[in-house]
Amino acid sequence: MAWTKGTTVYGKASQTWEPEMTQCWGLTLDSESTIVGECETNCAIDDECDVYQWMADETCFRGKSNDCTGSVTVLEGYRKQVITYEEQLSQCFGLTHDSVIKSEANCRGNCDLDVECEVWQWYRDSSQCYRGKANDCTGSLLATSGGIKIVGVQTTTTQTPLTRRLLQLMTKSLYN
Numbered sequence: 001m002a003w004t005k006g007t008t009v010y011g012k013a014s015q016t017w018e019p020e021m022t023q024c025w026g027l028t029l030d031s032e033s034t035i036v037g038e039c040e041t042n043c044a045i046d047d048e049c050d051v052y053q054w055m056a057d058e059t060c061f062r063g064k065s066n067d068c069t070g071s072v073t074v075l076e077g078y079r080k081q082v083i084t085y086e087e088q089l090s091q092c093f094g095l096t097h098d099s100v101i102k103s104e105a106n107c108r109g110n111c112d113l114d115v116e117c118e119v120w121q122w123y124r125d126s127s128q129c130y131r132g133k134a135n136d137c138t139g140s141l142l143a144t145s146g147g148i149k150i151v152g153v154q155t156t157t158t159q160t161p162l163t164r165r166l167l168q169l170m171t172k173s174l175y176n
Contacts, residue, residue: 016113017078018152023070024051024077026063033060036076043080053077083112085120085147091139092119092146095130102127104145111149121146 030052033039039060043052052062056073085108101107104122107129111120120131121143130143 016081016083016115016151018081020051020053020068020077020079021074022068022077023055023072023074024053024061024065024068025070026065026067027051027053027061028063030060030062033062034058036060040076040078043078049080051077051079081151084150086150088119088121088137088146088148089143090137091141091143092121092130092134092137093139094133094135095119095121096132098129098131101129104129107131108145108147117149119146119148 030039030042033042036054039052039054039062042060043049043062046062048064049062050064051068052060053074054060054076056075098107098110101110104124107120107122110129111117111131114131116133117131119134119137120129122129122145123141124144
């Protein structure tokens with residue numbers, strides 16, 4: 001939040017979101033939110049909130065819901081993306097050196113918030129972060145930590161297109 005004399009201006013909260021424009025059932029009215037920016041921010045900072053929706057009557061509803069089949073008009077609605085990582089320590093090629101970052105947590109955090117980032121790797125000895133899209137993960141160096149991003153709910157039978165592409169790249173590299 002940024003304050004300007006007489007007003008409060010809300011910036012985009014540090015969270016990765018998926019649109020959720022169909023009314024979700026079971027959300028709670030957030031009477032503290034008088035503008036859409038407050039609605040989003042209140043959900044972003046609440047670990048118990050998965051979805052926020054700003055309605056046509058200028059009310060905020062937020063909370064947890066997997067039943068989004070309602071018919072009330074939603075002007076803005078988003079669901080927090082669940083981001084997990086599958087460990088990837090073998091050096092990946094094609095990543096960009098994030099020279100500003102000086103910690104493992106920030107390296108992963110920047111990948112979390114970057115929708116284009118598919119892989120992050122941290123090298124403790126040199127305090128270096130590499131992240132982005134990998135074209136091959138068969139390098140001889142080993143990262144101290146790192147991972148391939150998995151966005152959303154992942155099951156053994158359903159893989160996201162991003163995960164499928166990365167697994168194909170890794171398999172191709174291993175067998176060629």
